[in-house]
Amino acid sequence: MSKRRKKKHEEEEMSEAWLLPYSDLLTLILALFIVLFAMSSVDAQKFQLLSKAFNEMFTGETGLLNYQTTIPQGSSDAPDVRKKDLQKNQYMAEDPQKLKQEQEKQKAMQEDQKELKELQVKVNQYITANQLANKLQTSLTSEGLLVTIRDNVLFDSGSAEVRSIDLKTAGEISNLLVMNPPRNIIISGHTDNVPIRNSKFESNWELSVMRAVNFMKIVLHNDKLDPRWFSAKGFGEYQPVASNDTPEGRAKNRRVEILILPRT
Known part of the structure; x- marks a missing residue:
């Protein structure tokens, strides 16, 4: 009698043993379908959260489902843009120096542009005070x-010598170029396309060069300016700013330009 009861008890225990692996199998199948559903969704954030949850449940935060996305929350940028941002951030993190x-360079450029704008205001005030708006302009x-001087302010037609009546104007312009610290300055001469041939100049190119050089000499009479920061160029008729088909256009092309360079 005792043997029969013992045998019946063992059969009951064995008959319930299949429930544990069966429940595990159902759980794994459910997890599989949830993961497949998450993978089919375009929302990477949800997939990241699901994968993290299943990692913690089944693998202790390790294993096949241990997936990390590089998409920041709320980001809709293209993959290549995100990749560049990540590379840039990684580069900055690896080399803080x-x-x-780079930050100091950007700051210096901003300060430089601010100084140039202040200088432009100063030159424009001089132009307004001396009623030279039709002869000088800045950009x-x-x-x-860039400070542009029309040739009728400084030179007679076909001449490279600064007129005596314009020496005062040239001197006042030189005072505007006094800066601390100094900047590199390029003075360039330009002409129209009307051919020139006289005892002094065989081409417009030579005329433009000598106008730039002679004007620079007058400017450098100012002992507050250092010649090492100055240079002169002549472009002849080859960099027009207007059409040479009209007298007005040719007048605009006959000019001297002062280019004040950025420090950065």
């Missing part, structure tokens, strides 16, 4: 601050 240098370009 380079990051500091702030990517190359620096």
Whole structure:
């Protein structure tokens, strides 16, 4: 009688043993379908959260599902943009000295542009005060601050000598170029396309060069300016700013330009 009860008890225990692996199998199948569903979704954030949850549940935060996304929350940038941002951030993190240098460079460029704008205001005030708006003009370009002087302010037609009546104007312009610290300054001469041939000049190119050089000499009479920061160029008729088909256009092309360069 005792043997029969013991045998019946053992059969009951064996008959319930299949429940444990069966429940594990169902759980794994459920997890599989959830993961497959998450992989089919375009929302990488949800997939990251699901994978993390299943890692903690089944693998203790390790294993096949240990996936990390590089997509920041709320980001909709293209993959290549995100990749560049990550590379840039990694570069900055690996070399903080380079990051500091880049920040200092950007700051210096901003300060430089601010100084050039202040200088432009100063020159414009001089132009207004002396009623020279039809003879001088300024523009702030990517190359620096450009001051344009029409040739009728300084020179007679076909001549490279600064007129005596314009020496005062040239001297006042030189005072505007006094800066601390100094900047590199390029003075360039330009002409129209009307051919020139006289005892002094065989071409417009030679005329433009000598106008730039002679004007620079007058400017450097100012002992507050250092000649080492100055250079002269002549472009002849080859960099027009207007059409040479009209007298007005040719007048604009006959000019001397002062280019004040950025320090950076």
